[in-house]
Amino acid sequence: xxxxxxxxxxxxxxxxxxxxxxxxxxxxxxxxxxxxxxxxxxxxxxxxxxxxxxxxxxxxxxxxxxxxxxxxxxxxxxxxxxxxxxxxxxxxxxxxxxxxxxxxxxxxxxxxxxxxxxxxxxx
Amino acid sequence: xxxxxxxxxxxxxxxxxxxxxxxxxxxxxxxxxxxxxxxxxxxxxxxxxxxxxxxxxxxxxxxxxxxxxxxxxxxxxxxxxxxxxxxxxxxxxxxxxxxxxxxxxxx
Numbered sequence: 678x679x680x681x682x683x684x685x686x687x688x689x690x691x692x693x694x695x696x697x698x699x700x701x702x703x704x705x706x707x708x709x710x711x712x713x714x715x716x717x718x719x720x721x722x723x724x725x726x727x728x729x730x731x732x733x734x735x736x737x738x739x740x741x742x743x744x745x746x747x748x749x750x751x752x753x754x755x756x757x758x759x760x761x762x763x764x765x766x767x768x769x770x771x772x773x774x775x776x777x778x779x780x781x782x783x784x785x786x787x788x789x790x791x792x793x794x795x796x797x798x799x800x
Numbered sequence: 801x802x803x804x805x806x807x808x809x810x811x812x813x814x815x816x817x818x819x820x821x822x823x824x825x826x827x828x829x830x831x832x833x834x835x836x837x838x839x840x841x842x843x844x845x846x847x848x849x850x851x852x853x854x855x856x857x858x859x860x861x862x863x864x865x866x867x868x869x870x871x872x873x874x875x876x877x878x879x880x881x882x883x884x885x886x887x888x889x890x891x892x893x894x895x896x897x898x899x900x901x902x903x904x905x906x907x
Contacts, residue, residue, distance in 0.1 A: 712896070722837075722845065722888055724896035736895070772844055777856075784892050786835035786850035788857070793844055 679703035679789050681773050686794030693763050693798070699756040699773030699791055707731070707751035710776040710783050713758050715769035716793075725771070726758065727783040736783055741767075763798045770795050802827055802891050804899035812907040819876040821902045823889035828869045833893035836865055836874045839901075840885045848887075849874060879904070 685697040699711070713725040726747040727736045735747050746759040756773050771794050774787035803826040813819055823834070832852035837845035847856040849865035852872055862877040876883055884906050889899040 721900045722839075722890075722898040724898065727896070738895075777847070777850060783896075784833060786847055786856075786890065786892060787837075787845075788847045788850075790844035790846070 679775075681775065681789055681791035683771065683773055683791040683794040686771065686796045688797045688799060689763055690800050691764060691798055694759070694761045695763065695796060697758040697760065697771055697773075697794060697796070699758075701754045701756065701775070704775070704789075706749075706754040708779050710781045710785065711747075711749060711756045712774045712776070712783075712787060713745075713747060713756075714772045714774055714787070714790075715767075715796075716772070717766075717769040720769075723769075728756070729782060730776075730780055734782065760796070763796075765798050768796060768798050802829065802894050802897050804889050804891055804897055806887075806889060806899035806902045808902060809900075810903045810905060812905050813879055814907045815879050815881055817879050819874075819879055819883070819904055821874040821876075821887055821889075821904075823867075823872040823874070823899050825870045825872075825891060827894075829872075829891045830893035832868050833891060834865075834867070834872050835890045835892065836863075837888045837890065838883075838885045839888065845888065876904075 728747045744762045748757045773791045775789040776785040777788040807822045834852045836849040839845045853865045
């Protein structure tokens with residue numbers, strides 16, 4: 678079945694780094710744009726980043742621009758989020774999510790979500 | 801950035817009742833690029849509605865979306881026990897933003 682599985686979360690000190698992964702299965706990963714969305718404890722959803730199906734375009738929320746990098750390896754059906762210079766306010770569950778439509782440019786709803794991975798930034 | 805404001809913050813209703821959730825945008829949402837999601841505790845969001853009024857695959861027809869421009873509505877015609885959850889709207893016409901959510905709780 679169509680599935681996204683995140684991994685790589687954990688506890689990290691402020692200023693530290695972490696790399697999240699999202700393994701995709703059950704669909705043609707290389708044909709869909711992908712996103713990262715986060716949710717701080719008890720709070721709402723915040724879009725973080727997008728990467729086009731072929732990796733050619735990437736967009737970021739202002740809150741993470743210059744610190745986070747989204748990437749993908751279509752040969753491994755895997756999405757990544759490299760997070761550097763982490764802050765306490767980055768503490769959240771991080772979800773990867775798939776664009777609804779094929780070949781999209783990021784302006785789309787998200788029809789498949791992973792279960793999320795928790796990132797805690799604390800000393 | 802387009803800001804989405806959802807109302808009410810909490811909706812207290814009984815099973816079988818009709819739920820009407822509102823999502824208002826700070827500026828017009830292009831091409832009705834507006835989606836609705838349901839989220840239950842400890843779970844990922846689930847897509848209900850996209851394009852303001854199109855139901856996602858497998859979503860029951862008691863869920864419907866309407867609206868355009870700056871005002872959008874999600875209606876649940878008859879609440880089932882499994883519908884009590886938090887609902888988020890999202891606009892994807894100008895970058896991506898989410899509303900703050902509406903909690904539908906059992907009265």
